Amino acid sequence: MSIRVLVVDDSGFFRRRVSEIINADGRMEVVGSASNGREAVEMNASLKPDVITMDYEMPVMDGITAVRTIMAQQPVPILMFSSLTFEGARVTLDALDAGALDFLSKNFDAVAKGTAEVKKALTDKIAAVARKQSRVLSEASPAPTVSARPARSKPVGKTDVVVIGTSTGGPAALQTLFKSIPAGFQTPIVIVQHMPGSFTKAFAERLNGMSPLIVKEAEDGDVLKNGHVYVAPGGMQLMVDKRNGGSIHIHESDQRINYKPSVDIAFASAAKHFPRSTLAIVLTGMGSDGKEGARLLKSSGSTIWAQDEESCVIFGMPLAVIKEGLNDEVLALQDIGPRLSKELG
Structure with missing residues (x-):
């Protein structure tokens, strides 16, 4: 049809x-x-x-x-x-x-x-x-879906950085999430949202206006600070590393890379520089960006959460991670902010 x-x-x-x-x-x-x-x-x-x-x-x-x-x-x-x-x-x-x-x-x-x-x-x-x-x-008679939770959940231990990856449906999802994170949150957060370069500054300003945290469009050399949120600039690539106690680096994107910014690239840099101390969160979005980066994070001993199907606009990105068994938990959108506050606040 x-x-x-x-x-x-x-x-x-x-x-x-x-x-x-x-x-x-x-x-x-x-x-x-x-x-x-x-x-x-x-x-x-x-x-x-x-x-x-x-x-x-x-x-x-x-x-x-x-x-x-x-x-x-x-x-x-x-x-x-x-x-x-x-x-x-x-x-x-x-x-x-x-x-x-x-x-x-x-x-x-x-x-x-x-x-x-x-x-x-x-x-x-x-x-x-x-x-x-x-x-x-079709919610009245839903078809079978991917299992809502992995066999075992992994507690979140010491966390130096939270990295969130998302695409379609992400702006609304992120606004919901950040409204539920209170002031005093003690871990830096990096957002990789698929958006054009002209959009990310306006989006960061909007999040900053509704969140008690400090939200800004990330710039090259930004130092990761507690209670600060950094939105990857559209059209560029963002990486994190341990210089200056944890910092952000922005660089031009290879034209062969489909997503600018790419969740995979941000996740991969976190896996290299913050092994065992990254919490990665994959939210709603088309495609599978983030899957390979999640694989590296999983191998490095970090924790990965995926948004559940029911609360996603598009289940593609979380589903790609879940299908590979890379996630530690599957959470409804409305539960992610309170859980972050409980684990890391």
Whole structure:
């Protein structure tokens, strides 16, 4: 059965090109298009699509208002199109707070050319969030899932650094997590969230505004301090090491590496420099970034937690770790912050 998509944008050209890309994928079809938020709300009610792609700057009703209205009236997975600017980042984060599940960069040239990379990014994300919707609808009779816990749990011992890796669904998950970590938390935290370079500073500022901890976009040479949280800058790679008692190093990414920043790279550096004293946490996200880094951490004697399927937007990254038997525990999102406070606070 095809994934039914509603395309919302005030540009007729953009709606047409996005629709062509979606309809060319055998897994999905466009069932309608809207030119403003009010039309989107009405068409969502009448067409009942599986996924909506949404612009944020539109006449009559803007995208964020439309997201809030749709999530209040008839929730459906929504992908936002965002400009890659600092202000675009703020607006996109507002949309994620309103209930959108993920975002894509709005690049007219790339969409016009219809490159294979653009097509894959769009259709893969639609397919991923549609699976989230299917799972929600089938909760009355859920299919068997991966075991919720490993055979044995590993206590968290001495911990020099907490490293969190996440992708799709991460911004909302991290906000939930950090609201539940109180002031006085005594371990440095590093976040690796798949995001464009223009987004991570705005995201760090947002986390800083809602958390009693000090949150900042990581810079090269930052010293790891208790009660501080460091967000890996988008488009770069972050590594930790033991210089200056524990520090962060930021460097340009090899073009062959898919994720910038990469959870695998951050995890691998922690495994090398903080063996037996890293707590790694794998949260919601597409793909398997973090799996190989988790393997190195496991071999070094560190502890790994994975978010459970029920509380994930996309279970891909935690599932990859769980399937390999690399996790020490599987935790619901709402339990991770209190557990961190209990173990390390």
